[in-house]
Amino acid sequence: MARWVRLSLSVADAFVCRFLLSKHSFSAAFQVALRTDQELTGLPFVSVNGCYRQFLAQASSQQDTDVMKTLRRSIPISAAIVVIVGVSWLGLRYFRSQSDCKKLSAAFARQIENIKADAHERLRVGTKKADVVRFFTEQSIPFTISESEARGTLLTSGCAPFGCGSDAALIGVSVKLDPAGAVTEEPTVIDMYTDCL
Numbered sequence: 525m526a527r528w529v530r531l532s533l534s535v536a537d538a539f540v541c542r543f544l545l546s547k548h549s550f551s552a553a554f555q556v557a558l559r560t561d562q563e564l565t566g567l568p569f570v571s572v573n574g575c576y577r578q579f580l581a582q583a584s585s586q587q588d589t590d591v592m593k594t595l596r597r598s599i600p601i602s603a604a605i606v607v608i609v610g611v612s613w614l615g616l617r618y619f620r621s622q623s624d625c626k627k628l629s630a631a632f633a634r635q636i637e638n639i640k641a642d643a644h645e646r647l648r649v650g651t652k653k654a655d656v657v658r659f660f661t662e663q664s665i666p667f668t669i670s671e672s673e674a675r676g677t678l679l680t681s682g683c684a685p686f687g688c689g690s691d692a693a694l695i696g697v698s699v700k701l702d703p704a705g706a707v708t709e710e711p712t713v714i715d716m717y718t719d720c721l
Contacts, residue, residue, distance in 0.1 A: 624683075628682050632681070632682030635680060636695055639697065640713045644710065646659050647659055649709065651707040653706065656707065663697075665678045666678070671701075671703065672703075673698060673701055674698070675697070675698040676696070677697075678696075678697075679694050680693050685717070685720070688719050688720040690719045692718045692719050693715065693718060694718055696714045697711055697713050699711040
C-alpha cells in the first residue's frame with residue numbers, strides 16, 4: 525500500500541511540476557511544490573527534487589534546441605563560405621597559371637622565330653665555317669661540327685600542352701657543310717617539348 529501511495533504521489537507530482545513549470549518560473553514552481561508537498565506528505569523535499577530535475581531537463585532540452593537551431597543555420601553558411609573561397613582561390617590560381625602559360629608560350633614562339641629568321645639570314649649557301657661558329661655562339665646554342673654538318677641544340681622552356689610532363693623544350697638547328705666547312709643547304713630549325721608522349 526505504501527508503494528502505491530508513493531507511486532501515485534510521484535505521478536501526481538510529475539503532473540503538478542510539469543504544469544507549474546509550463547506556467548511559472550522555477551522559483552514559483554519550487555514554492556508551490558514545496559507547499560503542496562508539505563501539505564500532502566509532510567516530506568518537503570521529495571517533489572521538490574522531482575520538480576528540480578524536471579526543470580533542469582526542460583532547461584537543458586531548451587538549450588539543446590537553441591544550439592541545434594544555431595548549428596542548423598551556421599553549418600550551411602560556413603559550408604557555403606568555404607566553397608566560395610575554395611572556388612575563388614582555384615579560379616584565381618587557374619587564371620594566373622593560364623596567363624603565365626600564355627606569356628611563356630609567346631616567349632618560346634618568339635625565340636623560335638628569332639632563331640629561324642637569323643639562321644635563314646646568316647646561314648645561306650656558301651657561308652664560311654667561321655660565320656657558322658659565330659652564329660651558334662651569338663645565339664648561345666651549344667653545337668658540334670662534324671665533317672658534313674653543324675648541329676646545335678638549345679635547351680629552354682615554354683608552356684607545354686596538356687599531356688606533357690614538364691615545360692622543358694628544345695630548339696635544334698642543323699646545317700649541311702662541305703669538306704671545307706662552307707654551308708651547302710638551307711638550315712633546318714626544329715622545336716619541341718622534350719617530355720611529351
